Amino acid sequence: MKKIKVAFIYHKNNIFLSGNHFDNTFYNFYIKALRRNENLEITNFMTDDVFDCSKLKGKFDIILLWENSPFGMPKELIGIKDIEIPVITKASDPVRAEESKSLHEKWNISYYFHFFHEDFFYELYPKHFKYRTVIFGLEPSLYQNVMPFNNRKKDKILLTGATANKGLGSKLLNFLHSSKWSAGNFYRLRNLCRDLKMIDYTSTLDHEFINDLYPKLLEKYSAAITAASYSPCIKYWETTAAGCLTFMEITSKNRGNYIGFEDDVSSIFINEQNYKDKFHEFINDPNNPKWEKIAKNGREHALKNLNNDKATESLEIIMRELL
Numbered sequence: 001m002k003k004i005k006v007a008f009i010y011h012k013n014n015i016f017l018s019g020n021h022f023d024n025t026f027y028n029f030y031i032k033a034l035r036r037n038e039n040l041e042i043t044n045f046m047t048d049d050v051f052d053c054s055k056l057k058g059k060f061d062i063i064l065l066w067e068n069s070p071f072g073m074p075k076e077l078i079g080i081k082d083i084e085i086p087v088i089t090k091a092s093d094p095v096r097a098e099e100s101k102s103l104h105e106k107w108n109i110s111y112y113f114h115f116f117h118e119d120f121f122y123e124l125y126p127k128h129f130k131y132r133t134v135i136f137g138l139e140p141s142l143y144q145n146v147m148p149f150n151n152r153k154k155d156k157i158l159l160t161g162a163t164a165n166k167g168l169g170s171k172l173l174n175f176l177h178s179s180k181w182s183a184g185n186f187y188r189l190r191n192l193c194r195d196l197k198m199i200d201y202t203s204t205l206d207h208e209f210i211n212d213l214y215p216k217l218l219e220k221y222s223a224a225i226t227a228a229s230y231s232p233c234i235k236y237w238e239t240t241a242a243g244c245l246t247f248m249e250i251t252s253k254n255r256g257n258y259i260g261f262e263d264d265v266s267s268i269f270i271n272e273q274n275y276k277d278k279f280h281e282f283i284n285d286p287n288n289p290k291w292e293k294i295a296k297n298g299r300e301h302a303l304k305n306l307n308n309d310k311a312t313e314s315l316e317i318i319m320r321e322l323l
Contacts, residue, residue: 003041004319007060007085008034012046014072024212025234028139030066033308039316047074057083062319065089068103068112069096077107086110086322088315091131094230097124104129111318117255120231132318135259136311137234140303142212143241147219149295154286156200157247157279158221161235163191163203189249189272190227196276198283199225218242222291223282227270232256237306240267240298245291247278260305266297 008030010017016026034042043060045051051074056063063085066072069092080087087107091114092100103109113134114121121131164187194201200221209217218224219242226235227249236259239246250256250269263269270278282291 010066025137037312053080152222158224237302241302245295
């Protein structure tokens with residue numbers, strides 16, 4: 001099969017692609033995993049604020065952009081509409097979607113991808129934008145040889161990640177602005193879990209397990225929570241891959257069934273009505289062998305189906321459709 005020559009464009013100051021950020025998931029996918037795909041020939045273009053795309057004409061089959069927003073990208077992609085090369089891009093963070101729409105024509109974008117459900121993407125973007133769900137972010141090598149389930153902490157359930165500021169000023173600001181993307185709304189259930197007595201909570205930067213060390217924090221606990229109220233996030237497949245019994249928010253609102261986990265088989269589904277009862281069931285009977293079985297099934301599903309190499313294969317399919 002003929003290799004696809006891909007020009008990957010991003011700004012040289014993009015911290016997410018430096019390999020030194022507290023969150024290395026994008027680096028592992030774009031910089032490491034794409035190069036492992038034997039059917040892709042990736043050339044990285046780390047740009048300044050302005051990049052002349054005319055130099056790519058006749059040399060590449062596909063242009064891949066870090067994302068469709070000014071964040072982490074050059075301000076100008078000169079000539080990108082004139083070189084007749086299909087352009088694929090990761091959809092930006094939802095909070096940047098509105099400003100990103102204007103770049104669809106300007107950057108001549110052919111196709112979008114992200115791990116979002118298709119319906120969620122089309123709540124943010126017009127229906128004529130081509131989009132496909134590609135679940136990326138899980139680097140399998142980081143999740144090998146994790147601590148055995150029964151050697152982990154069982155008297156607490158781990159919760160990590162961003163939550164709303166508990167200060168009165170922040171609560172008032174969230175109420176006045178009613179932003180869908182505020183931490184109070186996007187992580188509503190995560191916020192409700194945070195202050196329960198059986199929960200060990202740490203925010204993203206309040207621990208030393210950053211960069212590629214996050215699995216080392218997860219493997220300390222038999223059980224962990226991952227909750228995002230509008231759409232599943234990378235934590236869903238990271239937490240399960242680390243071998244944790246994962247309490248995950250799966251509802252009709254966040255459409256989480258598409259990532260393939262099954263309730264009481266490979267994870268424990270929670271929502272705003274049942275989460276306390278689900279936590280107590282584990283805490284009151286932590287040595288029940290069913291928990292280890294569910295955790296094992298979740299780990300196997302994540303590592304087999306939701307890894308970065310599967311994601312590069314999905315991206316390759318999109319590229320071949322455009323050639």
